[in-house]
Amino acid sequence: MARSLVDLLTTHASHQPDRTAYRYLVTGDFDGEIQDISYGRLARRARAVAAWLQERGLAGSRAMLLYPPGLEFICGYLGCLSAGVVAVPGVPPQGRSQNHRALTRMKRLMADADVKVILGGREVLAALGAMAEHLPELADITWVSTEDIPDDAAGSWREPELTADSVAFLQYTSGSTSAPRGVVVTHGNLLDNERVITDRMGHTPDVIAEYDHELAVSWLPVYHDMGLMGPVLNTLHLGATATLFSPLHFLQRPERWLTAVSHFRPHSSGGPNFGYELCLKHATPDLLDGLDLSSWKVAFNGAEPVRAATLRRFAETFAPVGFRREAFYPCYGLAEATLMVTGGAVDAPPTLIEAAETGPHAGAADAAAVSSGRPAPGTTVVVADPERQEELAEGEVGEIWVAGASVAKGYWRNTLATRETFRATLAGREGRFLRTGDLGFLRDGELFVTGRLKDLIVIDGRNHYPQDLELSAELCHPALRPGCTAAFSVDGGVAGEQPVLVAEAAPESEDEAEQITDVIRSAVGEAHGLAVHDVVLVRPGTIPKTSSGxxxxxxxxxxYLNGTLAAVAAPAAS
Incomplete structure (x- = not known):
């Protein structure tokens, strides 16, 4: 019985040392340069990194991982686990525009985690050295490029004494509604969540054999929980093969995702809803002519609201090249539960509830509620009234609460937040629950996620979900970018809370700005019965997003309140 992923890596390296664990598409293209690593070499590299850490007495301390996309991150991460060092995946600064934001986040994480060592790629660490004047914290921290640690170092590796309660890594939350917090994920949490992913996605031994071990294709960032726990660690858990490439290469040419799936023919691949939307925008006849998506069994969709319109359009567009509607797999998870909480049924189309049937979504344009599936055995999901801490009846919207072995220990060195989030109790039920901060309802055992508790917009006593308003806006004009609209409320004085929409628009649409804002006002008013206080069109890439998008x-x-939005036209408040 494996006690950790370190045990499983040892097993795979022993039983199938030559099998490819991961391949990396250096240019993002399936027919370009490819780097790969076998299970045997992966184990050697992880042990070499681990031995380097052990020799410096770093077991039990925190190591920040700063790598560009590629295979070296995986060696560094598994090296930490193999040394009993707590890994802290970080986002390396990339480009001038992101440097300030990335540096600020990195310094915050280094201080919060009390990082003792930085593992990274040569170029990233060289860039950090050039920024030393802005990072005085580096003076007391050991750092090394793991590429420079020789394979021979693996000979002095000592197997760590790991238990289910040993801390594996800190997954810092993306901070969509608060400052990032370090979720303490144990080796027991990791193994249980890999069991959940395996169970819900149908990754059985027979299926893996049928797919000749080609489990996943992924462009997702590996420092984020969805990209790490699914394509990377589930592959390791099962001894399969994954094909990875850079998120930047996907964003530059979204069709690379589809061509990689077509070429390598994996069982599972997916991402947030916006990824499918980007593919739709690049679905040219020439692209379709070269695709075969018939082997794609699980097209998972999570990390942000799953939109029924996206599922419908994607399935219709790519049906001629073999994509099946039944492959769509909406799912729900969060870092505080390691990752996966619920998932759809393999080989069954997603469950949709039309807008007219769901009170909170009534009237929203194409805003059918999409089921995120059912919890795996051993995971409990309830919907609760967060104030009364009472379980709600089926169909009632409340806060999603979760219990099970995948729920993390808490937040790193934050007792108050841990008690508030991870220690909730529910009348009539034993044990403690994780309060997710997400809103949803249960119907026939399936979970429907409706929004974030803190993002809820209340106008004249009526609840409105921001993603519903955002969807209505985005659908009303082609110049508006999918997944790049923010709806929120502001204090309107005697009028009370009033809705505002900020939307990214194509640069060439500046001359149409006034017309576009009028169309947005009309669409939101018709769909939701709301008079929009203000509409601001901004340049692409300027709406703040988390590291996961x-x-x-x-x-x-x-x-908006500070007047610092990069507007393409002057706001026209009503």
């Missing part, structure tokens, strides 16, 4: 509505609201 979620809209930061609170940060957008703050920028």
């Amino acid at each position: 979620k809209i930061q509505r609170h940060a957008t609201r703050a920028a």
